[in-house]
Amino acid sequence: MSDSFSQFAQEFSNWAIPVIFFLILGFGAIKRVRVYEVFVDGAKEGFNVAVKIIPYLVAILVAIGIFRASGAMDGLIAALSPVLQPLGVPPEVLPMALVRPLSGSGSLGVMSEGLKTYGPDSLIGNMLSTMMGSTETTFYVLAVYFGSVAVRRTRHALPAALLGDLAGLTMAVFICNLVFG
Amino acid sequence: MMNWIWLGLVVIGVAAAAFTGSMDAVTKAAFDAAKTAVELCIGLIGIMALWLGMMRVAEEAGLVQLLAKAVRPIMRKLFPDVPPDHPAMGSMLANIAANLLGLGNSATALGLKAMQDLQSLNKGSDAASNAMVIFMAINATAITLVPATVIGLRVAAGSAHPTSIIGTTLISCGTAAVVAVTSAKLLQRTKFYRGEKSHE
Numbered sequence: 001m002s003d004s005f006s007q008f009a010q011e012f013s014n015w016a017i018p019v020i021f022f023l024i025l026g027f028g029a030i031k032r033v034r035v036y037e038v039f040v041d042g043a044k045e046g047f048n049v050a051v052k053i054i055p056y057l058v059a060i061l062v063a064i065g066i067f068r069a070s071g072a073m074d075g076l077i078a079a080l081s082p083v084l085q086p087l088g089v090p091p092e093v094l095p096m097a098l099v100r101p102l103s104g105s106g107s108l109g110v111m112s113e114g115l116k117t118y119g120p121d122s123l124i125g126n127m128l129s130t131m132m133g134s135t136e137t138t139f140y141v142l143a144v145y146f147g148s149v150a151v152r153r154t155r156h157a158l159p160a161a162l163l164g165d166l167a168g169l170t171m172a173v174f175i176c177n178l179v180f181g
Numbered sequence: 182m183m184n185w186i187w188l189g190l191v192v193i194g195v196a197a198a199a200f201t202g203s204m205d206a207v208t209k210a211a212f213d214a215a216k217t218a219v220e221l222c223i224g225l226i227g228i229m230a231l232w233l234g235m236m237r238v239a240e241e242a243g244l245v246q247l248l249a250k251a252v253r254p255i256m257r258k259l260f261p262d263v264p265p266d267h268p269a270m271g272s273m274l275a276n277i278a279a280n281l282l283g284l285g286n287s288a289t290a291l292g293l294k295a296m297q298d299l300q301s302l303n304k305g306s307d308a309a310s311n312a313m314v315i316f317m318a319i320n321a322t323a324i325t326l327v328p329a330t331v332i333g334l335r336v337a338a339g340s341a342h343p344t345s346i347i348g349t350t351l352i353s354c355g356t357a358a359v360v361a362v363t364s365a366k367l368l369q370r371t372k373f374y375r376g377e378k379s380h381e
Contacts, residue, residue: 012327016282024235028242035238042237046230049293050222057218063190065214069206072197112334120340129335129346133328134353138321142183145317146309148293149300153308156368158182160314161321164361168322172353179349 049148056147060139064102073098089173092124096131097173101165104137127176134168225289232290236272245271248278259319259362260312262302269298273316283325292320311369318361324354 028035067073077098081091089097092114100107111132118124138161146154198207239245249256249271256263256270263269272295279288295316303310309317328350335343368374 012282016284017287021235024239024242024244027244028238031242033238033241038238038241039234041234043230043234045297046233047226049233049297050226050229053225054219054222057222058215059187061214061218062211063187063194065210066194066198066207067190068194069203069210070194070196070198071201071203072194075197108330108334111331112338115334115338115340120335120338121342121345125335125338125340126346126349129328129331130349130353133325133331133346133350134322135357136321136323141321141323142317144289145292145296145320146313149296149303151300151303151307151309151313154183154317155309155314156365156371156374157309157314157317158186160318160361160365160368163364164318164322164357167360168353168357171356172349175349175352180345 052150053144053147056143057140060143064139068099068103068106088177090124090127092118093127093131093173096128097169100131100135100169101138101162104140107132107137123176123180126180127173130172130176131169134172135165138162138165225286228286229290229293232287233294236275236291236294239275240268240271245275249274259315262310262312263299264302267298267302269295269302269312272298277319280320280323281326283327283329285330288323292316311365314365314369315362318365319358322354322357322361324351324358326351 025035028038073095077094080098081094084094085091096107096110096114099110111128114128115125118128120126120129138158142154142157142161146152146157194207198204236245245268246266249265252274253265253270256274257265260270260273272291276288276291276295279291296313299310299313299316303313327347331346331350332343335346
C-alpha cells in the first residue's frame with residue numbers, strides 16, 4: 001500500500017508543474033492576455049534577482065563551510081551529546097539536528113549515511129528522515145530571500161526561524177520516540 | 182544577530198582548525214563554498230525567469246488575485262500590514278502552495294517574487310519589514326504535504342515503509358511553522374526589534 005502511495009506521490013510531482021503551466025496560460029488566453037509578450041516581460045527580471053543573491057550566499061556558505069571543516073561542529077556535537085541523551089535524544093541524530101538548519105546538502109548527506117548505517121526502518125532511520133523534513137535549511141533560505149531584495153538588517157527573522165527549527169526538531173525526536181520507539 | 186553568528190562561525194572555525202590541524206581543509210572548504218554559492222545562484226536564473234514570466238501572465242489574467250481572494254481571511258491575519266489586494270498576497274500564496282506541493286525550486290522562485298512585492302511596500306529599505314519576517318518564518322519551515330526527497334532516499338536505502346514518516350514529518354514541521362510564526366509575531370512587538378526598524 002505504501003508502495004503505491006509513493007508511486008502516486010511521484011506521479012503527482014510529475015504532473016503538477018505542466019498542469020500549472022497549462023492552467024496559467026489557458027486562463028490567460030481566455031482573458032485575452034497577450035501571453036507571450038507578458039511572459040517575456042516578466043521573465044527578464046530573472047537574471048537580476050539571481051545575481052543579486054550571490055554576495056549573501058557566498059558569505060553564509062563560506063562561514064558554514066569553515067565551521068564544519070575545522071572540526072568545530074564535531075566538537076559541538078561531542079559536547080552536547082551527553083547533555084541531550086538523558087532527554088531522549090539519541091547521540092546518532094545529533095549531527096542531523098545541528099547540520100539541518102545550516103546546510104541542505106550536508107543534512108542530506110547525514111541522512112543517507114544514517115539510513116545506510118542504521119537501516120531506514122529503524123528508530124534512528126525514521127527519526128533522521130522526520131528531522132530532515134521537519135524544517136528547511138534556515139540559513140540558506142534567509143540568505144537567498146533577503147539577498148534578493150538587498151535587505152541586510154534581517155531583524156527578528158533569524159531568532160524566529162531558529163526557534164521554529166528547535167521546536168520542529170524537538171517535536172521530531174519526541175514524536176518518533178512515541179510512534180516508532 | 183546575523184552579524185554575530187556569521188562572525189562566530191568564521192572565528193570559532195579558524196580557532197578550532199588551529200587545534201585540530203585542519204587549516205588546509207578549512208581553506209578548501211571556504212573556496213569550495215564560495216564556488217557552490219555562485220553555482221547555486223546561476224542555476225537559479227533560468228527557473229527564476231520561467232516563474233517570473235508565468236506569474237506575470239497569471240497576474241494579468243487575474244488568476245493570482247482570484248486565488249488570493251479564496252484564502253483572504255487567513256492571509257489578512259498573518260500579514261495585517263499588507264493591503265489585501267496587493268500583489269504580494271498573491272505571490273506569497275503561490276509560494277506557500279508550491280511548498281505544500283513539494284515543488285522545491287519553483288517554490289523558491291515564487292518566494293523571491295513575493296519578496297520583491299513585499300519590498301515594494303517596504304520602500305526599498307535595507308531592514309526587513311514585519312511581513313517579510315513572517316513570510317520568512319513560514320518558508321524557513323517549509324511545510325510539505327509529501328516530503329518527496331526524503332521518501333526517495335528511503336526507497337533508495339531499501340526501506341520497507343518509505344512513506345511511514347509522512348505523519349511524523351507533518352506534525353514536526355507544523356509545530357515548527359506555528360512556533361516560528363508565533364515567535365515572529367511576538368518579537369516584532371519587542372522594543373529591541375521595533376527600534377531597529379525605525380532607525381532608518
